Amino acid sequence: MYSFLYRHVLCHVDAEKAHRFGVVAFARLPFVFRVGRSLGIIPNPGPAAAREVMGLRFPGAVGLAAGMDKNAEAVLGLAAGGFAFVEIGTVTARPQPGNPKPRSWRELDVHGLRNQMGFNNEGADAVARRLARLRASARGRAVLVGVNIGKTKVTAPEDAATDYAYSARTLAAYADYLVVNVSSPNTPGLRDLQSVDALRPILEHVRAAANEAVPERHVPLLVKIAPDLADEDVDAVTDLALELHLDGIVATNTTISHDRGPGGLSGPPVRERAQAVVGRIAARASGRLAIVGVGGISSEDDAKAFLDAGADLLQLYTAFVYEGPRWVAKLNQTLGKLSGKSGTR
Numbered sequence: 001m002y003s004f005l006y007r008h009v010l011c012h013v014d015a016e017k018a019h020r021f022g023v024v025a026f027a028r029l030p031f032v033f034r035v036g037r038s039l040g041i042i043p044n045p046g047p048a049a050a051r052e053v054m055g056l057r058f059p060g061a062v063g064l065a066a067g068m069d070k071n072a073e074a075v076l077g078l079a080a081g082g083f084a085f086v087e088i089g090t091v092t093a094r095p096q097p098g099n100p101k102p103r104s105w106r107e108l109d110v111h112g113l114r115n116q117m118g119f120n121n122e123g124a125d126a127v128a129r130r131l132a133r134l135r136a137s138a139r140g141r142a143v144l145v146g147v148n149i150g151k152t153k154v155t156a157p158e159d160a161a162t163d164y165a166y167s168a169r170t171l172a173a174y175a176d177y178l179v180v181n182v183s184s185p186n187t188p189g190l191r192d193l194q195s196v197d198a199l200r201p202i203l204e205h206v207r208a209a210a211n212e213a214v215p216e217r218h219v220p221l222l223v224k225i226a227p228d229l230a231d232e233d234v235d236a237v238t239d240l241a242l243e244l245h246l247d248g249i250v251a252t253n254t255t256i257s258h259d260r261g262p263g264g265l266s267g268p269p270v271r272e273r274a275q276a277v278v279g280r281i282a283a284r285a286s287g288r289l290a291i292v293g294v295g296g297i298s299s300e301d302d303a304k305a306f307l308d309a310g311a312d313l314l315q316l317y318t319a320f321v322y323e324g325p326r327w328v329a330k331l332n333q334t335l336g337k338l339s340g341k342s343g344t345r
């Protein structure tokens, strides 16, 4: 049904409007997805799909990647719709409108998306208030929520650490884990923060801010990197993550290695490199970092290949847009049945 709706309706609507329609549907109608679950129309992953990673129990391996629910509006619906966990954001310290429209395009020939959104979001304070409301209910507390934070556009690079720390301090209490995003291509200079010298103070400040805000709990901290990093830069970030005792790495964001126009490309064209980056981190970290594999996963075989390369968890965005919630729920169920693996971290 979803693929019919996508091909015949959503696909003909401006990509950003279709996205907004989707978020509103998940935000307003979570009970529809819950009913779908209880009737078995949306498959339940079952206990075999669960895995323990970073001291958290994930009900399945496959979660929603950052960028779709930037302001944490639709967490309950997205979780009921099939995702084992939901990463909200990217949230910046201050609210910002993002880049001028149009800023999101479908790349139908490769089942991809291209975007230059530029972190349009309501800012850390507003998102914190929404997450507080979510966490006030038992159902809202039960969903595993990652919070992805980024730099406010107008903040100068030399003030980046303070800017990230503000978001971490404001949002940590509501986050099952935090992700420092230094890899989106649509904020000028952001990806330069992936260099070890720039990244170190950001990660140190964010860790300290999260500890200070939530002294009673260790909030796992990850960094999200770009597929366009050279191998030696992937190694350098991995070494820094190990040195600073980070909990993990999210690999990868969208790629700018394409000639389709402005913005970052997602979906199948990213897959090969994203999987290689996952493999590289896994080989270097040998179990000391959790790896969230993301980039072009659009089939069961892709998902298995990322897990075989060393990913502990998976995320997707683009395939969800093309295939819909039922497909994601089925993927979580199938991976659970296949692996029977419960994870070690």
Ligand SMILES: Cc1cc2nc3c(=O)[nH]c(=O)nc-3n(C[C@H](O)[C@H](O)[C@H](O)COP(=O)(O)O)c2cc1C
Pocket: 065, 066, 067, 068, 070, 089, 090, 104, 113, 114, 115, 117, 119, 148, 181, 184, 224, 252, 253, 254, 265, 266, 267, 268, 270, 294, 295, 296, 297, 315, 316, 317, 318, 319
């Ligand atoms: C429209 C769009 C917006 C995105 N926004 C963000 C974002 O705000 N923060 C982020 O870390 N990643 C963002 N991403 C990247 C995704 O989280 C993911 O890393 C990337 O799309 C690769 O996964 P996929 O091929 O399954 O889509 C965005 C992706 C898309 C398509």
